[in-house]
Amino acid sequence: MKKLSVKIWMLLLLFIAITIVFLVIFTNFLYEELYVEDKETSMVEIAENLQKTYKGGAVTNEFIKQTEDFNRFSDVEVFTVRNPRELSACLPFDVDYETLIGHEERAQLIEGEAVIKRGYEKRFNREVVSVIYPLVDENRLEGIIYVYVPLTKMTEMASKDVIFLLITVSFLLLIMAWASLKTLQKVLVPLDKLKLAANEMTAGKYETRVDIKSSDEIGELAKTFNLMATSIQEEDEKKRDFLSIVSHELRTPISYIKGYGEAFEQELVPEEKNKEIYTLIVQEANRMQKLTNDLLTLARSEQHQEMDITPLVLSEVVREVLQLVKTLADKKQISFTVTIDEETILRADEQMTKQILINILENAIHYSPVSSTIEIGNEMTMSETTIFIKDQGCGIAQEHLAHITERFYRVNKARSRIDGGTGLGLSIASQLIEMQKGKLVFTSQVEKGTTVYITLPTWGDSFL
């Protein structure tokens, strides 16, 4: 396969060559035309001047000599003919003789008109340009002044210039070829760079960037390529982080279980501690289960699992969810203040919505102090509703707010394990809200509490 640059170059060369060849031919043609025309003009002038010296009557020897003299100083051939035979005077007779002029020309000349012609002349056995002026006395064609130049002579003269022209043109063609090649290279080199960079990327070197400064389409492409590379690199880093976190999160409970298991194996655990350690093992196993469940949920939501959108009575959903988190809340004597509009009907997937609310409420309960209150309510707008969940917890510092939906992001890294969360709750909630074309917003004040705003679409009038 030929390279694109070669193809384009060949095409360019072809176009240039065609243009130049056409121009050369055209110029040559024009040049010859102009040259011949110019010659004709000077020939006409000569013939006219000679004609003026004719005083009528028979053409004299002096006149003939005069034209012959003229010949010596001129680069054209001039002669005067008075032989009636040459002048086609015997025309009605079938005379075996090639006359200098034909009968049509004779008729024209008798009328006093000049004859100018180009072409092959048998008399001179070559291509000539001839100008014929009549010498007319009354109605008699006494003679003619015949001026001619061989066309070959002219083309010969022109051909000298043609050689020069050809050399110039060849030179021009070479320069053009070189220039076009260089230009093409300049244009196409960035493409090559891009290709190399893409290859590097394929090989996994995501830090590769292309260095193209131009502001044309290729420059734009390079910029876009770099942006893409950055995105891929970031995604790659996230993936690594995620994996390391997941493995870390899993390793801790496993090492607990392994440790206790080995202790039991070597009978290092005193009898009275057995129960406590069993509880710990179950607790760690639960954590692992929860973590794997969450990871599964997250993976599913990322795979854009199918949703089952139905009308949902919000107050009903909230009630059911509160029932589920009741045990957790009760442990900390946390109470709920619910001001949900009874008529709000969501346009959402029931399981997803419940999952969202559970995750957020669990979070709220976790970070709320003992005996505090969590407010739950909603506000209607045109086609959606915003559910707010307000706690009186420790709050989240401003710099963390933007990151809390990231996987395994923890505001207080030291507390994570004691908190018992997987670090995926808000991430899952955020993903599920997004899937349902909703919005998730947090506002928070440190030491005062956090409010979570969940906006979801409502079922419109069509249902009612």
Add this chain to the structure above:
Amino acid sequence: MKKLYILLLLCIIGGCSEASFPAIPSDTDFVASLNTLGGSIDFISKEAEILETWELEEAYTGFTLVTDDLLLVYGYGVEKAALIELSTGKQIASITVGEGTTYAYVYEEKIYIANGQSNTVSLYNTKGKKLQTSSTGNYPMAMISDGSNIFVVNFKDEFLSVLTMDLEQVDEWMIPTSSHGLFLQDNELWLGGHGAGSSPNRTIKRINIKTGELIGEIEAPLMPINMARAPNRHIFSVSHGSSMVYEISETGEVLNSMKVGANPFWISSFGDNMVLAGYDDHQLYFIQSNEIIKEIQVGKGPFQLIVREVK
């Protein structure tokens, strides 16, 4: 239906009938010019007025009077020569002569027609019946007869053919090529011509009519080509190369010369006038005593003249 038949009949008759021309009354004297470029014949009176003009449909290149009332027209590229009755203007017969007719000569109602393609001379009667044919040299053209022989100039050859009146070969005399213009003066045959090759002929050859021997030459430059006898028995010759007319005595001396017309090919005696046809300027010149007394514009390219004087 009857009307249609009549119409059809008329059409057939009209279609079949030969072209007819304006009649020339039998008692009218005229000089007629055959204008080969324009394709017409002009009949002109002694007063130099055009009596009639015949527009020709064929490319006729020559004509001659067979009788006072019978005109023969022919053309080099025309297969049939036509015999036209002047008093009615009707074509009464046509002679299939084939292409190549160069010249026709009539002697006592015997029609001699030269053909430059078959290189023959044929004898016809006034009914158009071919009586005899004889082959000649290359391109027979000018002809004249003294009553016992007919002299045929072979235009593209170097000899003149002498034939009997019944077209039997008698003799061949050396002459230059491109000779043209024959005239009988006593026992001499006067012969003009264009000249061989590029050099134009300047003289009229005087040839012994019995032996073919060249007796002498009369200077009449350039290209003497036609001769006619004036009422005063002088011979007028026309040289088309220089548009000159020469008046020559019966003994062959040039008495007068004058420049008339443009490229004239023919001169004829008509009443007291010598009439000259200028081929290039399309005019007839009436000349008396070396002076042009009248000029008349005719059709394009007057090439040949015939004269009828009945009074």
